[in-house]
Amino acid sequence: MSFDGLPPLREVIDRHELRAKKALGQNFLLDLNLTGKIARTAGDLTRATVIEVGPGPGGLTRALLAHGARKIVAIEKDERCLAALEEISQHYPGRLEVLPGDALKTDFPRLAVPGEPVRIVANLPYNVGTELLVRWLTEKEWPPFYQSMTLMFQREVAQRIVAEPGSGAYGRLGVLAGWRTNARIAFDVPPQAFTPPPKVTSSVVHLVPRAEPLAADVGKLGKITEAAFGQRRKMLRQSLKGLGGETLLEKVGIDPTRRAETLSIEEFVRLANEA
Structure with missing residues (x-):
């Protein structure tokens, strides 16, 4: 057994034959120190609904629950992962809701419970991460439905999110993120923390919405x-x-x-x- 009384992640992946699919942008994060660090970076989760995209076998999901997340709503496109996530749901009764489906077709504001804080925390699939972030940054209602976003990207993308004017990484992402949020790179994640290891270093970015960004359409x-x-x-x-x-x-x-x-x-x- 592992830290939370559930089987080790590698065992779960082997038992359910969960080989990461490149077509889905999957790289499973297995390092417990790092999943715990992401959960802590997200802040106080004890009263929050956490929205997670692409939980895969549930490594980060387990860390978020162990760090006190009141409830997690996880969107997972890969049906192969649902059985592993159901095991976590049974271990934490009433605290994990898994929604099978495509994050790009999900109406995220509708997942929020009125009056309850929402935090988005995810090791985003590489192939949809930037598009999802742009959607969350360009919500029509502002302040948005979420209190913060703690997201993993390839380091190159993370640098674009926090880039300042005049730098080579500064572009559309930097303008949108800088306009509406305070964004910072919390820490880097080496390739060997994942299965399979990607070819690049990843970074966790923490974004907090500005209460009153400059008015613009x-x-x-x-x-x-x-x-x-x-x-x-x-x-x-x-x-x-x-x-x-x-x-x-x-x-x-x-x-x-x-x-x-x-x-x-x-x-x-x-x-x-x-x-």
Whole structure:
């Protein structure tokens, strides 16, 4: 038995023949020290509903429950993992609800219980992680349905999330995350912590929504950043040509010869509000 009275994860994976599928972006996290560290990074879970995406065999799920999560709602696309998750659910009666299905088709705000805090904690499948984050950052209702997000990404993606203007990693993700949240990289996770080991280092990012981000239309800001960074080597007058180009830039007092990575979040907001 392991720390929580359930069989060791490797044994669970072997018994249920859970070989990680590349097509699903799976890398199972087995290191108990690291799953515990992620759970602690997420903060006080004792009164929270935790939303987890892609629990797989349940390594992080078990750590979250052991660290006091009041309830976990886990979305799992891989039906092979459901039996292993059901064993965890039986071990922690009433505290784990598993929803079989695709996270990209899930209405996340509906999972929240009114008046109860929600924290999103996940070792996100690599192939959907960025898209899910963008959706959570661009919720129409703000403050959003969640109190915080503690998410694992490839380190390169994590660096883009926390990037500052002027850096090579700064782009659409950095603008959206910086505009609406305080984001930081909590710690790195080496490849050997996973089965199978990915080719890259991963990082856990902790994001807390800003109560009052600068006012901007989410859709317009998305379009402006997409256009600007879609042709990041070009001057803004060229990359934003379809959205007003030089005229728009001059309206808000931005030199049309600048490039996207030099603009502050405040300047992007001004562009979105004028577009």
